[in-house]
Amino acid sequence: MLKNGETKVGLFQGMFPKNMLTFNPGWDSKAATLPEFTDVRDIQKTLKSRGLTPEPAADESTTGPAYFMLVDPDGNPILVDQHVPSPKK
Numbered sequence: 001m002l003k004n005g006e007t008k009v010g011l012f013q014g015m016f017p018k019n020m021l022t023f024n025p026g027w028d029s030k031a032a033t034l035p036e037f038t039d040v041r042d043i044q045k046t047l048k049s050r051g052l053t054p055e056p057a058a059d060e061s062t063t064g065p066a067y068f069m070l071v072d073p074d075g076n077p078i079l080v081d082q083h084v085p086s087p088k089k
Contacts, residue, residue: 019076026084040082
């Protein structure tokens with residue numbers, strides 16, 4: 001893991017088959033739970049409404065930790081991975 005200010009980059013040789021971007025809604029840069037954040041299922045709904053297709057998709061009938069993935073134009077996965085309970089609405 002490399003850190004510069006609030007930015008972190010993890011380098012994992014051989015752990016994943018391709019380059020991967022990850023986003024963790026609900027966490028700050030120190031993996032502490034944020035008091036307010038957008039739930040992973042709401043992010044997924046917005047992206048789907050814009051024509052993107054998550055695979056796998058988060059189950060939108062659930063709450064709490066969940067994830068979905070997209071693939072960028074170069075074929076690299078983008079993981080949106082929520083580890084914390086859903087925010088209260």
